[in-house]
Amino acid sequence: MKMEFQEIVDSIRKRAEKNVPIGDSVKFILDEYCIHVDGSGEKNVVTEVNKEAGCTITTSLKTMGKIVEGDLNPMMATMTGKIKISGNMGLAMKLGSLI
16 A cells, blocks of 8 residues: 555654653654654654754655555665765654654
8 A cells, every 4th residue: 555645744743742852853754744753852752844854864755655554664765875864864764653
């Protein structure tokens, strides 16, 4: 099953609301789309606004859909070049609970 962008946003939002704040902000660039998670306050806030973040994760919508569905390991996707990470790598390591 191919996940649509809004399904990915909803999944990340649902998981973000259940977890403690990540302590910074991260954005996911998925083809022409953006998901921004601001966890610098008392809760994680998920928007579709492209703004500055401590960590940027760039991948395709298709790859992110596979990760969210549990069909692809994020670490393996990073090691094989399907995911590019810039900025705070430590923050990227905390994102398992969101995706």
